[in-house]
Amino acid sequence: MQKEKVLVIGACGQLGSELTLALRQVYSDAQVLATDVVPPSAELLVSGPFAQLDILDREAFFALVDKHQFTQIYHLAAILSANAERNPAFAWKLNIDGLMNVLDVAKSRDFVKKIYCPSSIAVFGPHTPTNDTPQFTVMDPNTIYGITKLVDERLSEYYFQKFNVDIRSLRYPGLISYKTPPGGGTTDYAVDIYYKAIQAGHYDCFLREDTSLPMMYMPDAIKATLDLMHADSDKVKIRSSYNLTAMSFTPTQVAESIRQHIPSFTISYAPDFRQQIADSWPNSIDDTAARQDWGWKPSYDLEAMTADMLKNLREKLR
Ligand code: NAD
Ligand code: AKB
Numbered sequence: 001m002q003k004e005k006v007l008v009i010g011a012c013g014q015l016g017s018e019l020t021l022a023l024r025q026v027y028s029d030a031q032v033l034a035t036d037v038v039p040p041s042a043e044l045l046v047s048g049p050f051a052q053l054d055i056l057d058r059e060a061f062f063a064l065v066d067k068h069q070f071t072q073i074y075h076l077a078a079i080l081s082a083n084a085e086r087n088p089a090f091a092w093k094l095n096i097d098g099l100m101n102v103l104d105v106a107k108s109r110d111f112v113k114k115i116y117c118p119s120s121i122a123v124f125g126p127h128t129p130t131n132d133t134p135q136f137t138v139m140d141p142n143t144i145y146g147i148t149k150l151v152d153e154r155l156s157e158y159y160f161q162k163f164n165v166d167i168r169s170l171r172y173p174g175l176i177s178y179k180t181p182p183g184g185g186t187t188d189y190a191v192d193i194y195y196k197a198i199q200a201g202h203y204d205c206f207l208r209e210d211t212s213l214p215m216m217y218m219p220d221a222i223k224a225t226l227d228l229m230h231a232d233s234d235k236v237k238i239r240s241s242y243n244l245t246a247m248s249f250t251p252t253q254v255a256e257s258i259r260q261h262i263p264s265f266t267i268s269y270a271p272d273f274r275q276q277i278a279d280s281w282p283n284s285i286d287d288t289a290a291r292q293d294w295g296w297k298p299s300y301d302l303e304a305m306t307a308d309m310l311k312n313l314r315e316k317l318r
Contacts (some may be wrong), residue, residue, distance in 0.1 A: 004031055007070040009055050009102070010077030012036040015118070015221065017044055017180040019074065023223045024048050033068060036077075041180070057096040057225075065105050065112070072229070075102045075117040081197035081277050083184030095148035099155060107163045116229055119153050119171045119241035121214055122146035122171035126280045133282035135243045135289045143277050145185075153240040160239035167226050173214030173285060174249075175221050176305060178312045186277045190215055190254060193267070194309045197258045198317055202266045206274050209252045209267075212283040216246040217300035217308070224296055231294040238289060245285035246298035247305070257306040 004027050011020045011034035023032045024047055034044055035053035044050065055061055065073075077098050084091035099117055106112040124133055125140035141147050146278050152169075161164040174187025182188040189205055190213075197205040217222075224244055228236065249257075255267040290296035300308070 001124065005068055005070045006032040006072045006074070007065070007068070008032065008034050008074045008076065009053060010036055010075070011050075012038050012040050012044065012202075013076060014175060014177060015218075016076045016178045017041060018046060018218055019076070019222055019225060022226060023046055023074070023163060024224065026180065031046050033070075035064075055101055056267045058101050061101055062105055065109060069111045070169065071111060071113045073102055073106065073112060073115045075099060075115065078118075078148075079119075079145065080183050080185035081122055081143055081145040082186055082188070082274050085143065085273065085277070087202075088144040089111060091144050092148055095145070096151055096155075099152050103155060103159045103165060103167070105158060106165045106167070110256070114166045114229060116168050116225065117152060117156065117185065118225075119149045119169050120146070121171055121173050121281050121285065123150045123153060123171060123241070124280075124282050128282060130283045131244070132284055132286040134286050135238070142280050146280075157240045166233055168189075168236055169239075170221075170224055170228060170244045170290075171241045171285075172221060173216050173245050175216055175218055176309065177218035178309055178316060179218070181295045186274045186281070187213055187215065189251065189274075190249075193254055193258065194306075194313055195317070197262055197265050198310065198313050200261050201262065201264055202268070203255070204268050204270055205251045205284070206270065206272045207251055207278050208275055209269050210250050211275070211278045212248050212250045213278060214245045214248050214282060216244070216298065217305040220246050220298045220300050223299070224290070227289075228294060235294045237293050242290040242293075242296075243285050243287045243300075244290050244296065246300060247302050248284040249302050253302065254306070257302050258310070260303075261306065261310050
């Protein structure tokens with residue numbers, strides 16, 4: 001069997017810092033090269049090789065791929081929703097040109113067997129059905145992040161159909177984790193709230209109390225990613241991106257779940273520009289296709305996630 005060589009681009013972010021470690025459990029540490037434009041955390045650095053890589057530097061990227069002959073590429077570098085609104089031109093450049101470089105290398109190098117590039121619930125928009133949003137439906141994103149992610153989905157399916165590039169993707173909901181802070185999105189409140197609950201006993205939320213959004217705890221996101229990437233190719237029937245979810249909740253509901261552990265915890269609301277972004281996204285997602293095609297099933301609901309987040313954050317912040 002061919003020995004896998006795995007490249008992770010954007011490995012120092014919220015998802016990459018955990019996905020890289022999970023990939024190093026599946027393959028050997030040395031088989032997984034972590035890359036980013038920022039320096040790695042100590043945990044990432046000691047766990048295996050790291051190299052500086054700007055995915056927009058096409059020449060350096062192609063040279064790195066040729067040097068190591070990667071069989072799998074996980075492309076995680078992107079500008080998330082709130083930060084993208086602050087710099088739309090750069091969000092367009094990174095989120096689209098970055099993927100084009102990855103697709104072109106996979107198209108032109110036979111040794112690259114599989115690539116992964118996540119999408120987001122941000123691909124949906126104000127005319128999308130908001131409850132149990134179907135896999136195939138109206139998509140009219142009105143954020144620059146959502147627009148770039150929808151372009152990425154269409155490019156992915158195009159490269160699959162036209163050039164037989166084995167690309168796979170998940171439309172993650174908001175990801176919640178305690179290891180690495182989120183990178184400037186609209187769902188970031190659902191991470192911050194746990195930190196503030198422990199550190200200050202109070203959280204001032206930038207979304208309205210009744211804003212329901214689809215969410216997922218990081219261990220489920222890692223499991224879904226590895227399951228999709230390890231599925232037989234004929235089981236992966238959707239090459240744009242799969243709907244995926246674990247739970248949906250409002251700020252009021254997550255505050256209530258925290259109060260089960262910290263009864264004195266309080267929350268106030270001061271919605272800002274991110275409210276408009278959240279209002280354009282689904283309340284909940286129908287991920288039947290992922291369940292049917294490759295057996296997706298989440299493990300964490302809100303209660304289980306809150307208990308685990310608080311336990312781990314208490315240790316981390318001690
Ligand atoms: P993040 O912002 O935490 O991490 C992105 C990483 O990319 C950062 O470490 C950054 O330094 C790196 N990066 C930026 N520019 C780069 C460049 N030019 N070359 C190489 N690396 C560069 O993002 P994340 O939350 O880890 O998201 C990873 C992927 O998952 C993205 O595609 C994002 O759209 C998607 N996603 C994330 C969430 C979530 O809630 N975190 C939800 C839906 C989809
Ligand atoms: C964001 O809020 O931008 C991300 C996402 C849902 O894609 N967390």
